[in-house]
Amino acid sequence: MxxxxxxxxxxxxxxxWLVFLTIIPTKVMAHSFMNEPSTQSAEKPKPEPWNWPWH
Incomplete structure (x- = not known):
């Protein structure tokens, strides 16, 4: 058998595993993003109060 x-x-x-650990990560990390993420401000926006009629 x-x-x-x-x-x-x-x-x-x-x-x-040699291929997975050497070749594939270098190919994946070589990709570039079309839109780079921008940093956001540290302050949180204030939520608007709900204006629902509670009956």
């Missing part, structure tokens, strides 16, 4: 031989599957596991 070939599935009981761990040698090729362990090599596949190691090489796939």
């Amino acid at each position: 070939p599935q009981l031989n761990p040698a090729p599957w362990f090599a596949i596991l190691v090489f796939s």
Whole structure:
């Protein structure tokens, strides 16, 4: 039964993690955002009071 031989599957596991940990993060981090987020002020806006008729 070939599935009981761990040698090729362990090599596949190691090489796939090598790819995941080296190549993919560099490609993901190389993307640039079209709209850079702007910093907001530290003060919170005051909420408006509700103007509902409570009956």
